[in-house]
Amino acid sequence: MAIRVLPDVLISQIAAGEVVERPAAALKEILENSLDAGAADIQIELEQGGVKRIRVSDNGAGIQRDELLLALTRHATSKIASLADLEQVASLGFRGEALASIAAIARVQLTSRSAEADHAWRVQAEGGHLDAPVPAARATGTTIDIQDLFFNTPARRKFLKTEATEYAHCAETVRRLALANPGTAFTLSHNGRVQLRLNAESAATRVRQVLGEAFEHNTIAVDAAAGSLRVSGWVIRPGAATASREGQHVFVNGRYVRDKLIVHALKEAYRDVLHHQLNPAYCLFISVPPDGVDVNVHPAKTEIRFRDSRGVHQFLFHAVERLLSAPVEAGATAAPETSAAMPQARPYGAPQQTSMPLAVNEAMAFYAPLASPAAAPRMPAAAAYDAPPLGYALAQLHGIYVLAQNAQGLVLVDMHAAHERVVYEKLKAALDARAVPAQALLIPVTLTVDARDAAEISPYLDRLRDIGFDLSITSPTSVAVRAVPWLLKDADPVELTRAVLHEVAEFGVARLLAERRNELLATLACHGAVRANRRLSVPEMNALLREMEATERAGQCNHGRPTWFQISLQELDARFMRGR
Ligand SMILES: Nc1ncnc2c1ncn2[C@@H]1O[C@H](COP(=O)(O)OP(=O)(O)OP(=O)(O)O)[C@@H](O)[C@H]1O
Ligand SMILES: [Mg+2]
Secondary structure (H helix, E strand, O other): OOOOOOOHHHHHHHHHHHHOOOHHHHHHHHHHHHHHOOOOEEEEEEEHHHOOEEEEEEOOOOOOHHHHHHHOOOOOOOOOOOHHHHHOOOOOOOOOOHHHHHHHOOEEEEEEEOOOOOOEEEEEEEOOEEOOOEEEOOOOEEEEEEEOOOOOOHHHHHOOOOHHHHHHHHHHHHHHHHHHOOOOEEEEEEOOEEEEEEOOOOHHHHHHHHHOHHHHHOEEEEEEEEOOEEEEEEEEOHHHOEOOOOOEEEEEOOEEOOOHHHHHHHHHHHOOOOOOOOEOOEEEEEEOOHHHEEOOOOOOOOOOEEOOHHHHHHHHHHHHHHHHOOOOOOOOOOOOOOOOHHHHHOOOOOHHHHHOOOOHHHHHHHHHHHHOHHHHHHOHHHHHOOOOOOOEEEEEEOOOEEEEEEOOEEEEEEHHHHHHHHHHHHHHHHHHOOOOOEEEEEEEEEEEOOHHHHHHHHHHHHHHHHOOOEEEEEEOOEEEEEEEEHHHOOOOHHHHHHHHHHHHHHHOHHHHHOOOHHHHHHHHHHHHOOOOOOOOOHHHHHHHHHHHHHOOOOOEOOOOOEOEEEEEHHHHHHHOOOOO
């Protein structure tokens, strides 16, 4: 076949393959145009999941008569004019092809009126063929009516899912754009029924409306800046995370993006407080200078490339990690959005109570009244009882829980989980400081091991000594343990060594001491932490409470479970119906 230039419509149809893979993608392009036009109110009507019809009306700037046909023409845009513009682009669109692509695969009617015009004008397009503008009636703004998407591209139509699925994708698109544009009102209807109505709101209110009250209550507010980078939004409390990846919403300069680098930075930030099978949920608004990010990576414009990707990764990681690692004493101001009244208002003993533990910051809200004189009169008992945040130990319950009294009421601590976290953080700190004191065993113990394990560790005995293990190979299948890390001196040295060898067999020493280091320390901490049924004296329990207060991330154990729980006097009073 001879080489020939493709007809324009076919070029647009090919482009549409990338830009408009399903109704939701067409809807995204249309909504972004409305937002770029400065619309304060956007009405969306869908039929049959958007396949039959997508009709969007906005009250934005509108399009002049002479430009209506251009708007539907490929490579025509009002948003950039040069490469310099492209590198600084702040609008959501810039490729000048979305409408042309949609017009090539659907029947499109575009009606628009600019502020200066006496009336509106309308153009029709079908399968790439454009009609001349005719007069029409509407207020300033634009209405685009897309019918029979993919009517002339049956191959693409075949890939469409059920109406419900296509609608769900459309609704998700609206929700995302609504999150990033709280100042714009949105109304979404499907098959004639209104599904979503959002007024112009503050960012916090919009997030609550779109993501729900549960999201609001289970998250911590983030707001951090470094140089020209800024992040604000909400991240989930570790205790409320689930396995789902659905709740991850990231916006860069107002654009919804899917970015592996960001997902990775967040996952890393949660590494120490979340079980690896759980995923953090978040809604983050990141701003970077326009020239620090390339949005021209893929026609769908949901992928981006950061100029300084390392810097962005580090920034996000630290911003969130710092927030999550606030020790019990600090962080009183870390959760401005969650009111102190919230946990008290929940009836203790309600089923969701057990699965919605008090996280550190939430509990800190309880302590805030102590520091604020204005609030003091409301809590005379609290002011009178001067105790550290986690209070003083009263007793041990069933060898599992420590009960303590603080100003607010009763504190319950999962002794093993809390101690495990304390030991883990101490091990990490000691290793970071390259000072892991070892405890020599009075009598070295010998254990029989797999010959391969012995061979694997033999070149690394020095490095194992750095983490406090003094081992020697006494025969091809036996290892003598002479010292263990001092922090783990109460654990069974054989069990500890076996745990190390087990990890060695799985990952090799080199990986174990580098990227798997924290997992190893977590395993060791579990061995080193007090076991259930160990009787603790009151001074021992108090020592644990004081250590928790001084430990980062003490609110969760290494697996992300909560380590302690507050029950306020008000909650107890309510249970006993006192003062009614
Ligand atoms: N709702 C609207 N209000 C005002 N102008 C609009 C609207 N929709 C489209 N336009 C005009 O039509 C032009 C073409 O829109 P189109 O979506 O095809 O391209 P774009 O937004 O410039 O770039 P991209 O292909 O990246 O979306 C826009 O540049 C804009 O000038
Ligand atoms: Mg556009």
